[in-house]
Amino acid sequence: MEQFHGVGVTPGRVVGPVLQMPAPVSEPGPGPVPGQDAVVEAERIRSASKAVQAALKDRAAAAAGEARGVLEATALMAADPMLVKGAVKLLDPSADGGARSAERAVWESGAAVAAKLESLGGYMAERAADVLDVRARIVAELRGLPAPGIPASPTPFVLAAHDLAPADTATLDPARVLALVTSGGGPQSHTAILARALGLPAVVAAPGVDTIPDGTPVYVDGAAGTVATGPGPEQEAAAAAWAAQAAALAGGFTGANRLADGHPVPLLANVATGKDAAAAAAAGAEGVGLLRTEFCFLDRPTEPTHDEQVAAYSAVFAEFAGKKVVIRTLDAG
Known part of the structure; x- marks a missing residue:
């Protein structure tokens, strides 16, 4: 068994075969094309x-x-x-x-x-x-070539790469991709952010995972930040236990979190829109730990008006009336 160590960004334990992202676009040669205009x-x-x-x-x-x-x-x-x-x-x-x-x-x-x-x-x-x-x-x-993309597979797989572009990560299908592992990136990369949003077990900054041959069975522990080839019965059991636990939580989670001594630990969601807030509230979140206001500005050539921003924020407040909502003002770098 070979083990790779990185940064865990989304907890989860899964076992599955690796598929590597296709080779990146090759670097063009220097110099102009003869007769270039x-x-x-x-x-x-x-x-x-x-x-x-x-x-x-x-x-x-x-x-x-x-x-x-x-x-x-x-x-x-x-x-x-x-x-x-x-x-x-x-x-x-x-x-x-x-x-x-x-x-x-x-x-x-x-x-x-x-x-x-x-x-x-x-x-x-x-x-x-x-x-x-x-x-x-x-x-x-x-x-005149196709854009880089995620490999197709008739069966679920663990996607491995040096790093993923946001255009690829954002369209990952959790029904096909069991987990995501990269040799590059970091905990604040779009790869990590979107993996967390999808609830996809993920490990980033794990050198060497982009060299694992296609089809190799691996065990991914998104909490520990480890990837291991050739998983045995112990890893298989850990993955099965995680799947059972996730299924049980999905059916009965209320969002009420307390330590063994009764101390409350509220679950606060990371959201960007009213739709995100609605999904978080439906999943049992007790408030918003980070409202990412910059997303109001990213899909348009001009900044949103005062009334548009009021409407956007109000849609979030409506889902958590009387509860905690932390707003981050525009992050313009």
Whole structure:
């Protein structure tokens, strides 16, 4: 048995076969295409970025809750002026290092934007992976290739990868994906945030899990932050016990939490919309520990009006009348 150690972001114990994410989009070679017309290539970049943005918006429309907000934010990144204009500038023969092809220009521009975010540290550094995902999608669009995506399988599996893009994580189907394990990422990455929102057992920052061969049976412990190959009877029993416990809780959980000495420990939900709050209340939450107000701003070109914000917040308050609701003011980095 080989064991990998990482950061557990969602508790849960499961056993299943691994499937690795497909290989990422390959890096374009340096230099321009012979006979390249910079004006034509610039328009190709703009068109590709708009196509990727439209595809991500379509995914967002089909998603709900936190997943929708993340996808909408990622869609905005696809048309980010810093990314697109930076790429167009690199098409010019007078650019430092000479002209690049459209694919190479997008690749280098995306790397520069990601580097700036990483230099800011914290939450913004976690967004660098989102920019690199958008970059890969634009390059794939320029090449006429399908966008990166989650592998298909007729049976449930444990998804392994270096890291997942928000566009992939947000559309994970918990009925098909038993657990999520990555060698990269962090506890505040969109991969972790969305795994928690889905209730999907997940371990991130576990070096080596992206090298486990497809089909290898593994045991994932999302609380301990461990992944082990070749699970035995003990791990099988632990996974079965967890599944039984989860089923029992789903049928009778009231949200009333107390320690053995009677001390109350309220369960507070992390929500972004009134719909999220309704789902949390239905699941037994006793209030809101974090209302993520930035999601009101992410799916539109202009900021919401005062009345729109009042309506958005009131929808959350209505679900928890007389109970605790913690509001985080706009997180603009």
